[in-house]
Amino acid sequence: AHPVRQLAASAESVTQKPTATHSIPDLSNRNDEIGDLSVALRKMGDSLSERIDAIERFAGDVAHELKNPLASLASTNELLGKYSSDENFTRHVARQADDITRMDRLITDIMNDARLDSELAGALTEKVELKAMLKTLVSVYNETGMAKTTQLVFRNEETQEYIIYGDEHKVARVFQNLIDNAIAFSPPNGLISILLSSEKGLAKIMVEDNGPGILEHNLEKIFKPFVTDSPQNQKFGNHSGLGLSIARKIIRRHGGVIWAENRGDRQEQNTGARFVVSLPLAF
DSSP states (O other), X not given: OHXXXXXXXXXXXXXXXXXXXXXXXXXXXXXXXXXXXXXXXXXXXHHHHHHHHHHHHHHHHHHHHHHHHHHHHHHHHHHHHXXXXXXXXXXXXXXXXXXXXXXXXXXHHHHHHHHXXXXXXXXXXXXXXXXXXXXXXXXXXXXXXXXXXXXXXEEOOOOSOOEEEEXXXXXXXXXXXXXXXXXXXXXXXXXXXXXXXXXXTEEEEEEXXXXXXXXXXXXXXXXXXXXXXXXXXXXXXXXXXXXXXXXXXXXXXXXOEEEEEESSOTTSSSOOEEEEEEEEOOX
16 A cells, blocks of 8 residues: 555645646556556646646746836827826826736736746745734834835734744735735724734734725625725726735645634724634644
8 A cells, every 4th residue: 555655645745736846656667557546647747747837937928928018008108198288188198007007017916826836836844933024014014104194003912933834925925915905995094903813723813904894795705816895095906806816825825724804894983804814833
């Protein structure tokens, strides 16, 4: 049974870390059913590797080919705005500039999403201290003006370290996305709380705002690609609809879960959205 267990472990490894290469053992010289299984799994691994490579190359090529004409359009659009004083013309040029910016942002997010699997593969062995990372994020937002008129507060009453295994930049990206969303939905001079705790070997991080909250039927839908629930006071196109989808993919690859809920009834004054992230702690 040893070779079967070996193949099963290798297949599980490929499932957890799909990369451009695989390590499924070659047992084809056995000339039996286990050898045949080895050949089939290696072919499957080769096919998976080729697809990952193709997706990453395609995303990069498409992004490059589309961003060049977009950059040219943006320059031309800027010139058109300078050489015309007609109010209607200027308004249409400004609308066109917004569309160009939105397309550029969308292309960038699609490319990042396509590259995510290969970037995460093999990079989940670094030790990440969540408390220090979250404190740093809160300080950066408050001290650089990124939070605008909103105030960020970090809360944690425990003295322990919160260490997980993973990719620190990708995990930080998740919380940057959640904080940016909370800022977008917060009222002027709003408050965003980031709470860190632990329970049963899991780190639990909650990002809470005092905005309008989330419609019940959108609590799960907002994690799907290209779905947005943008605040009414923001221009259309400020969000690509991929941020939360990418965040969930990153958290799942780290063995965790992420979900959204409301802090209170949307009809109440004391309401807002709460995003909860649960990640397994390292021992």
